[in-house]
Amino acid sequence: MPIAKRNCWRLALIAALLTLATPAVLLGFGDQGCGAGACTDCHSLTPQQAKALLPSGVDQIHRVVPAEVGGLWQVEGESQGQRFTVWVDFSGRYLIAGNIIRLKDGADISKRVELAELQALPAVRLGAAEAPVVVEVLTDVHCQHCRTLHQQMQQVVQQRPEVAFRIHLLPLMMTSAEAAALQQANSLEALERAYRQEEMELPSADTAAVEALKDYARRWQLRGTPVLVLPDGLVLSGARPAARLIEALQPFLPAP
Template sequence: MTRTLSVITALTLTTGLLASSMAMADTPEALNELEVNGQKMPVKQVLETPMEGIYEVRLDTGENFYTNAEGNHFLIGDLFENTDDGLVNLSEQRRNTERAERIAAIPVDEQIVYRGTAEPKATITVFTDTTCGYCRKFHEEVPQLNDMGIEVNYLAFPRGGMLSDGARRLEQVWCTDNRTEALTDAKQDELPESPASCDNPVAEQYQLGRELGVQGTPAIVLPDGTMVPGYVPADRLAAMLGIDG
């Protein structure tokens, strides 16, 4: 499955061509200075791949593509390894690892956590929006997930961006004293009459979601970093986690 690079697309609308203004780069480190149509690309990291002479370029936006050491040819899409057991998506493996690492670094007090009374068997992270119908449907099954030993940690992802009503609602939720109760209420269109304001992580979590490839809500991230887009029934989600329903 290929991924469209919005940054590259935006920079090449006038020509319709992908090109680098770099001269023949002597070292792959020079890929950090990649330019397209005279504009420097927001390169975050350059990584080697199993293919000799081909490098993965990761952008600040969370998007990625592949290039040769000279930076004058681009490949957009995922890199697969052809093994005896079939095709292995190396690009997705790397994205999963990054998701797991970055989510693990988020302080618990910046999340909204729903857990059962027993020690959880697994923990999932869910990017959510209170205005999203399928997010509400998923939230109705959180008690069932908790009963099965699955802890649910919510992060904010206002689908309409930070100027949307969804973002305002999420900020109100994160600024209440009882976030779990407030989030449940907000998913039922019940908002506080006198909403509180505070420094909150909604904008940071929204940006994180974009960088990790979230395109809609709910976006469920499993413990290994695998992202499951959209609503998944509790029983099926438990099966994906290897937990008996």
């Protein structure tokens, strides 16, 4: 979705919410605030209720869950073939549309994708075949930040052998044909030579898998590289040091 259209859609959401009264099914905080129990003991919001809050341009609400940020519902839906995540407060009076960054590790908690389709696509593996913690990575061999991230990923698998990365070639600066050839080669050595811009002779390959990856990235609004998708679908964008990667993966690592 073009930036201008996306911004107009978000503004339309906000304008529509300003005209809506608070539904009776939603509970505000009240004078006393929440009790000592779980938030869901007092508050509830179904996908149907969430869709009723939003304007008619929203085609479907896929999921409503308590957000990582207290007092908010995380609402995941679809509009015009594009996935989106917004937040509605427990009172049903306020909408937040945009990025929410977790300061501890820089994760954008507004970006969470479904993994099954990505996991079904071919990828070059960095790390042990039996590693239980697997991170999906979208990269472009002509991207300097992707090369930097790859070096940090190498350090991660050396320090934490229970982690592996599945590397997908998403052509932004490289061509689809180049991405398909590297993907078909399924060689970590060839991938690393490509990062170093070494000339190689690789047989041509069908670009169907690359086109499927491009379509996946478009639908989930993954517009740049590098991108890491954690085992719970949370998206991390950009290169980061090995120590920060390990910190982000800590919830998924086996107990010592």
